[in-house]
Amino acid sequence: MNVLLVDDEDQLVSTLAERLELRGIHASWVTNGEDAILMVKAREFDVAVLDVKLPKIGGIELKRRLAAIRPNLKFLFMTGHGSEEDFEAGSREAGKDNYLVKPVRIEELIQHLQNLVQAEKKE
Amino acid sequence: MQRFKPKFWDHQDAAAGPFRAMFNFRSIWLQSVLLTAAVALVPLLFLAILDYQVSRKAVESEILNRTARLVSNTRRSIAFFLEERKFALQFIGLDNSAADLSNPERLQRILHNLRAGLGFWSDIGVIDLSGDQLAHAGPFGIANVNYADQPWFRETLDKGSHISDVFLGFRNAPHLVIAVKHAKENEPAFILRASLDIERFNDLLGQLEVSGQGDAFIVNRDAVLQTPSRYYGNVFERLPFALPPFSDKTQAVEMWDHQHRDVVVGYAYIPDTPFVLMVIKQKTELLSAWQRTRSRLMTFLGASILLILLVVFGVSTYLVNNLYLADRKRVMSLHQVEYANKLASIGRLAAGVAHEINNPLAIINEKAGLMKDLFIFRPEYGKDEKLLGMIDAIIASVDRCAAITRRLLNFARHVECNIQQVRLRNVIDDVLGFQTKEAEHRSIAIVVDIPEDLPDFVSDRGKLQQIFLNLINNAFAAMKEGGRLVVRARRLQDEPAIVVTVQDNGCGIGPADLQHIFEPFFTTKSREGGTGLGLSITYGLVQEIGGRISVESQVGKGTTFTIVLPLESCKPSGENHERSAGG
Numbered sequence: 001m002n003v004l005l006v007d008d009e010d011q012l013v014s015t016l017a018e019r020l021e022l023r024g025i026h027a028s029w030v031t032n033g034e035d036a037i038l039m040v041k042a043r044e045f046d047v048a049v050l051d052v053k054l055p056k057i058g059g060i061e062l063k064r065r066l067a068a069i070r071p072n073l074k075f076l077f078m079t080g081h082g083s084e085e086d087f088e089a090g091s092r093e094a095g096k097d098n099y100l101v102k103p104v105r106i107e108e109l110i111q112h113l114q115n116l117v118q119a120e121k122k123e
Numbered sequence: 124m125q126r127f128k129p130k131f132w133d134h135q136d137a138a139a140g141p142f143r144a145m146f147n148f149r150s151i152w153l154q155s156v157l158l159t160a161a162v163a164l165v166p167l168l169f170l171a172i173l174d175y176q177v178s179r180k181a182v183e184s185e186i187l188n189r190t191a192r193l194v195s196n197t198r199r200s201i202a203f204f205l206e207e208r209k210f211a212l213q214f215i216g217l218d219n220s221a222a223d224l225s226n227p228e229r230l231q232r233i234l235h236n237l238r239a240g241l242g243f244w245s246d247i248g249v250i251d252l253s254g255d256q257l258a259h260a261g262p263f264g265i266a267n268v269n270y271a272d273q274p275w276f277r278e279t280l281d282k283g284s285h286i287s288d289v290f291l292g293f294r295n296a297p298h299l300v301i302a303v304k305h306a307k308e309n310e311p312a313f314i315l316r317a318s319l320d321i322e323r324f325n326d327l328l329g330q331l332e333v334s335g336q337g338d339a340f341i342v343n344r345d346a347v348l349q350t351p352s353r354y355y356g357n358v359f360e361r362l363p364f365a366l367p368p369f370s371d372k373t374q375a376v377e378m379w380d381h382q383h384r385d386v387v388v389g390y391a392y393i394p395d396t397p398f399v400l401m402v403i404k405q406k407t408e409l410l411s412a413w414q415r416t417r418s419r420l421m422t423f424l425g426a427s428i429l430l431i432l433l434v435v436f437g438v439s440t441y442l443v444n445n446l447y448l449a450d451r452k453r454v455m456s457l458h459q460v461e462y463a464n465k466l467a468s469i470g471r472l473a474a475g476v477a478h479e480i481n482n483p484l485a486i487i488n489e490k491a492g493l494m495k496d497l498f499i500f501r502p503e504y505g506k507d508e509k510l511l512g513m514i515d516a517i518i519a520s521v522d523r524c525a526a527i528t529r530r531l532l533n534f535a536r537h538v539e540c541n542i543q544q545v546r547l548r549n550v551i552d553d554v555l556g557f558q559t560k561e562a563e564h565r566s567i568a569i570v571v572d573i574p575e576d577l578p579d580f581v582s583d584r585g586k587l588q589q590i591f592l593n594l595i596n597n598a599f600a601a602m603k604e605g606g607r608l609v610v611r612a613r614r615l616q617d618e619p620a621i622v623v624t625v626q627d628n629g630c631g632i633g634p635a636d637l638q639h640i641f642e643p644f645f646t647t648k649s650r651e652g653g654t655g656l657g658l659s660i661t662y663g664l665v666q667e668i669g670g671r672i673s674v675e676s677q678v679g680k681g682t683t684f685t686i687v688l689p690l691e692s693c694k695p696s697g698e699n700h701e702r703s704a705g706g
Contacts, residue, residue: 009482009485009486011486011489012489019492019496022493022496022497023496080481080485101529102482102485102525103481103484103485103488104485104488105488106489
């Protein structure tokens with residue numbers, strides 16, 4: 001499973017990526033939307049985990065752009081869920097199940113990732 | 124008296140500050156009463172007074188006119204009566220010579236004819252210019268009398284005629300004398316003198332219908348009564364007050380008589396006679412009819428004034444009271460908005476803080492997680508149980524922090540929320556989450572008894588939070604250390620609603636306070652800065668989401684608030700946005 005993590009907190013994403021690697025999930029990470037687009041164009045990912053609040057290109061907007069590049073790409077949102085708008089937008093865009101509130105338990109994250117990928121396979 | 128005192132009477136709006144005068148309802152009421160009463164009463168009273176004076180003047184002048192008319196007519200009758208007799212004497216003098224008249228039989232016949240033709244003649248005499256009586260006819264035989272020294276004789280010689288005062292004379296009956304001088308060419312001059320009964324005057328005056336207990340009589344110019352008067356004495360008595368001044372016309376004046384009665388006096392000096400005709404009327408009698416009408420009008424005026432005042436008082440009180448109630452409502456909604464604002468601000472602050480903390484918390488979580496992972500997945504790190512335990516402690520603490528921030532976010536999110544599916548348990552937990560520390564601190568036991576199968580319901584979560592926050596805060600304020608708070612929920616059997624009770628075993632509320640407890644601005648904590656709005660706002664909120672709230676309390680035993688919430692709130696969501704927009 002190939003996962004792309006996008007969050008402006010590099011300390012968070014790098015650690016998260018390393019923990020996923022330890023569990024046998026290939027995780028790449030970037031800290032902004034432009035890099036994420038470049039990465040998605042360059043390589044194929046199963047799931048993109050996006051922070052709702054990102055500099056320049058917001059999480060919701062980024063999802064649309066990435067989906068345009070790779071229609072099969074699955075998305076998982078992750079947020080500090082500071083404001084009403086974040087919550088509303090995130091859960092509307094991704095559905096309640098694909099919306100995680102920080103801090104996230106690693107087991108929970110993996111569970112969500114696996115669910116997404118399996119759902120894709122069923123289809 | 125207390126019962127009639129309107130609600131606004133003792134109101135003092137300390138919060139109005141420099142605009143306090145605008146909210147002094149007592150002075151507004153007073154201004155309104157004075158202004159409307161003045162506008163209504165001043166023209167009314169002005170008209171009443173004006174009418175009183177004008178109509179009184181009219182009545183008085185009418186009285187004077189009527190009196191003058193009466194006097195004038197009577198004067199004419201009397202003057203005519205005397206003139207007639209004077210002319211008769213003149214005719215007799217022209218028709219007969221002195222010699223003819225000196226014949227007693229002739230004179231007797233003339234007297235007889237006069238009595239038959241004109242009436243009221245008593246006797247008649249012929250006198251020569253030296254004053255000797257030549258002949259006399261009449262009931263009393265008067266002979267050989269000389270009148271030369273009498274004033275009337277000299278006056279007759281000078282002026283040609285004379286009319287005397289009334290006097291008794293030999294017959295002891297009031298009468299008067301008319302004397303006429305005759306001087307024809309070639310004949311000796313002589314004077315005809317006749318006396319007249321004055322019954323005719325009495326008849327004439329007696330026939331007058333003098334209104335107002337009137338009195339009509341004749342006096343001479345020395346104010347001696349010539350005919351009897353009803354009030355001012357008998358014939359030959361002197362009038363008890365001074366004669367009004369001479370005037371050649373009929374006069375009517377007002378004056379005070381000797382008994383200080385207000386009278387109207389009409390009088391006329393009858394020309395060529397010593398007589399003054401007087402008609403005296405009692406003014407109070409004359410005015411009495413007008414005064415009766417007046418007193419009826421005054422009664423009507425009094426009743427009108429009373430009615431106007433009643434209406435003015437009533438309307439002013441009603442309006443100012445409504446003004447007062449509207450103002451109270453305004454203040455109340457201001458407070459309500461302020462309260463909602465405060466809650467929303469707290470919510471936003473909490474959300475901001477929680478969000479900021481969540482990111483570093485996530486990093487701690489991941490770093491600690493990675494450390495744990497490394498210990499588990501990488502054999503070179505070895506499984507140091509002590510370090511693993513410390514990492515677990517870090518992760519557990521992060522979890523606790525996360526729970527707190529999540530609760531803050533949850534709470535803040537719902538402050539501004541509107542109608543949605545609500546799980547009561549979550550709402551209560553959210554609210555109680557803020558109180559657990561205080562509860563532990565004061566060793567207050569919190570029991571939440573909400574059955575798992577209690578259905579979710581559609582309502583405004585923000586309002587529910589405010590409602591329960593208020594009730595639970597109140598309960599905490601009422602309880603001492605070691606208290607017990609019970610929140611219990613049940614589904615109602617007979618209606619689609621759930622009933623929630625918030626019960627404490629605190630100090631309780633006295634029955635006197637209990638009936639006012641949901642009223643705005645009712646507070647027992649005014650010294651501690653209570654606005655008295657908490658429960659009234661709670662009441663309002665419960666109403667807004669279609670529920671109802673009631674309270675039971677016993678002093679010393681505790682208080683139970685019961686809220687019934689419908690499973691389907693029928694309020695449209697639009698209305699709820701007002702609150703969130705303000706907040």
